[in-house]
Amino acid sequence: EDQVTQSPEALRLQEGESSSLNCSYTVSGLRGLFWYRQDPGKGPEFLFTLYSAGEEKEKERLKATLTKKESFLHITAPKPEDSATYLCADSGAGSYQLTFGKGTKLSVIP
Amino acid sequence: DTGVSQDPRHKITKRGQNVTFRCDPISEHNRLYWYRQTLGQGPEFLTYFQNEAQLEKSRLLSDRFSAERPKGSFSTLEIQRTEQGDSAMYLCASSLGEGGRRYEQYFGPGTRLTVT
DSSP states (O other): OOOEEEEOSEEEEETTOOEEEEEEEOOSSEEEEEEEEEOTTSOOEEEEEEOSTTOEEEETTEEEEEOSSEEEEEEOSOOGGGOEEEEEEEEETTOOOOEEOOOEEEEEEO | OOOOEEEOSEEEEOTTOOEEEEEEOOTTOOEEEEEEEOTTSOOEEEEEEETTEEEEEOTTSOTTEEEEOTTSSOEEEEEOSOOGGGOEEEEEEEEOSSSTTTTOOEEOOOEEEEEO
């Protein structure tokens, strides 16, 4: 059964303190690895799709990377507005459904 | 492009009542998905449509749940005889059917269901 595990569950950072979030997945035949941001009471907001090991994508202070069984979301010099829950999801061959992890709740303190 | 919209945003109902939610996908997207999310968890897949055809259903989707997409545009999710365990955020997402970004799913704001 496909499993997506995210760590840590929660992370508190000082403004400007860089860090990384981890996502490990077990699906065979990865079709895509997805990162979303979710603010309280709202739907997930799409950030990145990664398709193959070695791929990297960047957007402002965020960079996502992919290995064969893990993905990392690096946050450089975070600001308080980056505070949110970050969700990772995968999709395997033969299915279009996404399997999500439980998320990492990021708090950036001014 | 106005994004995925969902209606209502909030619904409070009594146990045993039926409820129906609506989702309008991004206009050029021909795939539509329903997910359910409870507090502290990631979204869980319920079902998926390509145009009007329902192609995948999760085992989470009990007989009390039914979804339709009659003309391949908007979709409805109905829950019959609601139970307290149905309380959750119901999320709709859509994606393009082809092209390099066809696997990217874009979510709506969700419908928060509370069963009392």
